[in-house]
Amino acid sequence: MSNAPVDKGRRRFLTVATSVVGGAGAVAAAVPFIASWNPSARARIAGAPVEMKIDKIEPGQLVRSEWRGSPVWVIRRTPAMVEQLNLTDDRVRDPNSDQPQQPEYAKNQHRSIDPEWFVAVGICTHLGCSPQFLPRNFTNMDGIESGFFCPCHGSRFDIAGRVFQGVPAPTNLVVPPHYFVDESTILIGVDEGAA
Numbered sequence: 001m002s003n004a005p006v007d008k009g010r011r012r013f014l015t016v017a018t019s020v021v022g023g024a025g026a027v028a029a030a031v032p033f034i035a036s037w038n039p040s041a042r043a044r045i046a047g048a049p050v051e052m053k054i055d056k057i058e059p060g061q062l063v064r065s066e067w068r069g070s071p072v073w074v075i076r077r078t079p080a081m082v083e084q085l086n087l088t089d090d091r092v093r094d095p096n097s098d099q100p101q102q103p104e105y106a107k108n109q110h111r112s113i114d115p116e117w118f119v120a121v122g123i124c125t126h127l128g129c130s131p132q133f134l135p136r137n138f139t140n141m142d143g144i145e146s147g148f149f150c151p152c153h154g155s156r157f158d159i160a161g162r163v164f165q166g167v168p169a170p171t172n173l174v175v176p177p178h179y180f181v182d183e184s185t186i187l188i189g190v191d192e193g194a195a
Helices: 008-035 041-047 079-088
Strands: 050-053 062-067 070-076 117-121 132-134 147-150 155-157 178-182 185-188
Touching (some): 050 062
Antiparallel strands (some): 070 117, 132 147
């Protein structure tokens, strides 16, 4: 053992310096570890709401977008298309949208916030094919001119995405959460007030 006098100032400095370096090392190791718990940028984008401009959509036109890796349709229905819904009520499987395929605010005959606009996930509820939008010459049923037809197995949906009786698809097309930000913009993937 040495009989040299103890330099308490130096000892205190070395203790503090070692603590600071150790603390910095712990933080440096913890930051990437904790950051790895967050979803990746790709995962955040995949589930993020999608903003869509709708002011240029013509009556009777369908515009496609993508949300959570699925096609989303936005259709500006004509007054004649909306009127057709009265003709399909007794021909569709779930006319009152009792199955939870839409938010509560879209549980109506036109399955939308505004009868002029229809927003739906463009995937058939039978086996996941993408139905075709037929704005005219949809079917030979009296007065029903527009709707959706899935060529894979013959499922048909009216212009509100309600599935007809006697086809393979079991439920109506899915209506995603959405709201109108203003007259020219719609936000798909989130309800109003949750954004």
